[in-house]
Amino acid sequence: MLKPLRLCRGLLQPHLSQVVGVRIKYLISTQATILTRSFCDKMDNKILLDSAKRLAARTAVDQWVTEDTKVLGIGSGSTVVFVVERVAERVWKDGALSELICVPSSFQSRQLILDHNLPLGDLDRNYKVDLYIDGADEVDSSMVLIKGGGGCLMQEKIVASCAKTVIIVADYTKQSLRLGEQWCKGIPIEVSSMAYVPVKHKIEELYGGEAQLRTALNKAGPIVTDNGNFLMDWRFVAQREYDWDEVNRTISMIPGVLETGLFVNMAAKCYFGMANGTVKVQNK
Numbered sequence: 697m698l699k700p701l702r703l704c705r706g707l708l709q710p711h712l713s714q715v716v717g718v719r720i721k722y723l724i725s726t727q728a729t730i731l732t733r734s735f736c737d738k739m740d741n742k743i744l745l746d747s748a749k750r751l752a753a754r755t756a757v758d759q760w761v762t763e764d765t766k767v768l769g770i771g772s773g774s775t776v777v778f779v780v781e782r783v784a785e786r787v788w789k790d791g792a793l794s795e796l797i798c799v800p801s802s803f804q805s806r807q808l809i810l811d812h813n814l815p816l817g818d819l820d821r822n823y824k825v826d827l828y829i830d831g832a833d834e835v836d837s838s839m840v841l842i843k844g845g846g847g848c849l850m851q852e853k854i855v856a857s858c859a860k861t862v863i864i865v866a867d868y869t870k871q872s873l874r875l876g877e878q879w880c881k882g883i884p885i886e887v888s889s890m891a892y893v894p895v896k897h898k899i900e901e902l903y904g905g906e907a908q909l910r911t912a913l914n915k916a917g918p919i920v921t922d923n924g925n926f927l928m929d930w931r932f933v934a935q936r937e938y939d940w941d942e943v944n945r946t947i948s949m950i951p952g953v954l955e956t957g958l959f960v961n962m963a964a965k966c967y968f969g970m971a972n973g974t975v976k977v978q979n980k
């Protein structure tokens with residue numbers, strides 16, 4: 697549109713240039729309206745998802761974090777922010793949970809614990825975790841989870857494995873019948889940097905699909921995890937029936953694989969914040 701106008705400006709008759717000017721203004725305002733609308737839709741969606749996450753997180757904390765919870769494992773991601781907020785309210789506003797120690801599962805969750813001035817623990821001193829609360833990228837009907845969308849799966853699985861009870865909090869977009877129904881970015885797998893190519897080929901030969909190295913958005917090259925490793929996202933074949941327990945065990949045994957984002961038989965309950973302001977609880 698602009699190029700011919702610029703080239704022809706001197707040749708345009710006054711009335712024609714006015715017509716073109718009006719047309720351009722119309723186009724710009726239409727484009728602006730479309731952009732504003734899509735921006736507003738995105739904002740509305742984010743507000744809706746955030747309120748679903750907050751609701752799930754607060755409900756789970758209120759039902760599960762009691763005076764008997766001495767060691768609380770804290771997961772990672774955007775939903776866990778609301779978990780820590782609620783725990784901090786209980787500690788600092790209500791004067792409750794005086795013996796609580798929080799064990800983080802990532803750099804982010806450590807920062808959240810510190811920012812809210814909650815007592816920070818670690819697995820060296822607090823290896824028996826009473827309760828672990830975390831988010832998930834997808835939860836299927838058998839409570840198999842995909843985790844690691846935020847890149848923190850290895851420490852998350854370690855802390856979760858030390859917990860008596862694992863509770864998942866998520867918004868309604870994370871619930872599905874089969875893995876891959878909602879979450880299309882694949883199963884995150886943490887790998888040693890020198891092994892990502894053989895690991896990629898082994899997974900693809902064993903189970904099909906495609907395993908890709910996760911690259912950073914604001915840095916050239918791959919994402920580096922909190923543990924200094926690479927991440928692969930394995931896009932499995934959505935139509936194929938997988939035994940996730942077997943897949944998890946087999947992939948975990950490939951030399952160079954440090955952990956998978958498949959959490960099988962770990963979660964006891966999942967709290968989903970729904971779009972209508974209710975909470976749906978899924979049991980194991």
Ligand SMILES: O=C(CO)[C@H](O)[C@H](O)COP(=O)(O)O
Pocket residue numbers: 771772773774775776830831832833842843844845846847848849852
């Ligand atoms: O596994 C995770 C981080 O690695 C998160 O729990 C998962 O990605 C869900 O995140 P969010 O609460 O932001 O949706």
